Structure formats: C-alpha cells, structure tokens
Amino acid sequence: MTDQVPAYAARTPGAPLARTTIARRAVGKHDVLIDIKYAGICHSDIHQARDDWGPGTFPMVPGHEIAGIVAATGPGVTKYAVGDRVGVGCFVDSCRRCENCRQGREQFCLEGVTFTYNSLDKNGEPTHGGYSSRIVVDENYVLGIPEGIALDVAAPLLCAGITLYSPLARWKAGPGKNVAIIGLGGLGHIGVKIAHALGAEVTVLSQTLNKRDDGIRLGADHFHATNDPETFTKLAGSFDLIVSTVSATLDMDAYLGLLKTDGALVNVGAPALPNSVSMHSLIGGNKTLAGSMIGGIAETQEMLDFCAARGLGTEIEVISAEQINEAYERVTASDVRFRFVIDAATFAA
Ligand code: NAP
Ligand code: ZN
DSSP states (O other): OOEEEEEEEESSTTOOEEEEEEEEOOOOTTEEEEEEEEEEOOHHHHHHHTTTTSOOOSSBOOOOOEEEEEEEEOTTOOSOOTTOEEEEOSEEEOOSOSHHHHTTOGGGOTTOOEESSSSBOTTSOBOOOSSBSEEEEEGGGOEEOOTTSOHHHHGGGGTHHHHHHHHHHHTTOOTTOEEEEEOOSHHHHHHHHHHHHTTOEEEEEESSSTTHHHHHHHTOSEEEETTSTHHHHHTTTOEEEEEEOOSSOOOHHHHHTTEEEEEEEEEOOOOSSOOOOOTHHHHTTTOEEEEOOOOOHHHHHHHHHHHHHHTOOOOEEEEOGGGHHHHHHHHHTTOOSSEEEEEGGGSOO
8 A cells, every 4th residue: 555645845847845745655575664854955956856957757856865764664675674774865776687786886777777756666656755754665775874873964975975985985085185175065065074084185175265164174174265266376286186066067177277197077066057178178187077976875885884983974954844945045055054954754744
C-alpha cells in the first residue's frame, strides 16, 4: 500500500513552494522507509524548481540532502535496521551493471541514474525528494550517518559534502598544495573545512570581504575579494588547484590566470548559462579545466566517515517549511551562512 506523505512542492516552474501531499511506494523487499528529520536546501534545488537547467517534472518536491531515522525495512534488507541514522543524497537508483555502476560511480550510470527528485524511477513514476516527511529508498542507495555527527549538520554533507570531497581527494588537495575555493556558500564552506582537514593551504575567493571572519574560522589561511581587480594581479600563478562552486557564469580566463603551471581548475557550479573560456588561458602553462559531479555511494560513505572522524559538519541555519521561499531568495542573494536546513517536523500541517 502506498503511503500519503506531507511535502512541499513547486506546482510549476518558478512557483513558490507550497504544502501538498505525495504518495510514497510501499516498502519493497530491499527498501528502507526513512522518517526524514532534516532536509538541506541546495542551490541545485533552486535551479531545478526554476527550470534553470531546462524543463523539469512538476509538481516538483526538491531535496537531496536528507538525514533521518529508519522506520521500517523490507524483508531482504541487510544493511540497515529500524532506528538507524541514515542519509540519502542526489540519487536513489541506477542499473548496477554498467561499467560506471560496477566502479562505484553510480552517478554516471550508463543506463541513466535515477535522481532523488525531478527524475523517473524504473516504473516511470516521478521521484520526489527530501522536502517531505518520509521517503522509501532501496538500501543500496542509503548512507549510514556515523555517531558523532548530528543529523541536522549531517544533511548537507549528502550533496555539498561529497561534491567537494570528491574533487579535493581526486586532485590530491593535501600538505604542500595551495588550494583555492571560489564562492563561500553551501558547497564552498564545507570545501574549506575538508581542504583544511586534508592538510592543504586554503584560500577563499569570495565576491567581497564580508564573509572573511567566517572563512578564517572555518579553516581558510587566506581570504580575498574578487570584486577587487588587484586580487587577480596579486594572486597570479598561486594555486595548484582551484574549485569553483559558483552558481553563475564567471570570467574563467581571470581565474585560470591564478593557477600555477600544470594547475587545475575544477568546476562544480552548475549555472543556467554557458561560460566562455579562451583556449589561450589553458595552453599557456599546461592547465586543466575539469568538472566534477557529486560522488558514488562508496565514496559518499567514505566522506561521511572522514567528516565524522575529523569532527566536521556543515554550518547551518535551521528553518521551518514555511520559510523555504524566503530561504530561496536569500540563497540566490548569497545571503546564507552557510546552508539552510529544513526541520522536517514542519512539513506536516
Ligand atoms: P550557494 O550556497 O548559493 O553558493 C554559491 C556561492 O557562489 C555564493 O555563496 C557566492 O559566494 C558565490 N556566487 C554567487 N553568485 C556569484 C556571482 N555572480 N559571481 C561570483 N560568485 C558568486 O550554492 P551551492 O548550494 O553551494 O551550489 C553552488 C553551485 O553548485 C550551484 O550552481 C549548484 O547547482 C551547483 N552544484 C553542483 C553540484 C555538482 O555535483 N557539481 C552539486 C551541488 C550543487 P560568495 O558570497 O562567497 O561570493
Ligand atoms: Zn545539491
């Protein structure tokens, strides 16, 4: 029997999110029913609810930074038990057979990954995300949240955390490496913490100096304003690795000029519009411009365990469901320190 669940949805692209009810499937053999406790607001939720990335499926219940407690398990479930603290990130299924799935890179499933929302499941039904009271997910796509991280500060790790951990690990941020993070928002702030914990020398490149004290407190060694043109002359040729978390288009050529010879700029931001780049900015200095998208299930668990071992959580402002629309405006205005997290108890009327 399906379960009727309170949720918040955008009815049409750009419409304010409002209370609604959605159906969750019955708990299947390998499924876990999760009582959602907290859901983070990622800028990707805003992009999709506003159709920034092209036509989405509406009504849309966003939310892919989910933390909660297991409330029931199917008869075939072996990994989780009722009462366990768990999380769900950006995807809830994949083919499990293709080369990418077998390598633990399920987010790039060659048959098409099933995203947590704004996607179709294997039965062709639209998926609905974490802005809701409960969710049913196959156990293989559920993460364990280690003791030692509170559920509210853990929720944003399920997207923001893995999105920064994966490229920082892959591009070997660590001792002796100069790493810059562009944008001190939801992704950027946990990127600063993780890069610092990995032992890198960390610089924040923010539009203004307004967030400087927070940036230093989070673990940055240096903080520069990108609205000051001198920043780009002063820091030319400084970084081994730059990770851009910016949700808008950027002057990529200016940032590529900040890389050392052989340096890499890894972009994780997903702006609505294309970004131009001069090939001369890459060939001079053997530079790399790369992208990165979240991480696979095993790597996400590795990130959660790493954060728990180092005492790393996200910096959050807990809000009620009624405040989602105001929160969207504040995220769009870069006015959040550093992630809004919705208290799931407030989804029910
Ligand atoms: P966010 O909290 O809004 O942070 C983005 C930050 O970028 C802002 O806080 C701001 O930092 C900076 N910024 C915003 N507009 C800017 C502009 N016009 N010029 C320069 N800097 C600007 O968003 P988020 O949740 O961290 O997500 C960031 C982006 O990553 C979004 O596009 C999102 O869709 C994408 N994303 C990608 C992945 C992936 O797997 N690749 C995963 C999650 C999210 P300052 O105030 O410090 O300047
Ligand atoms: Zn996200």
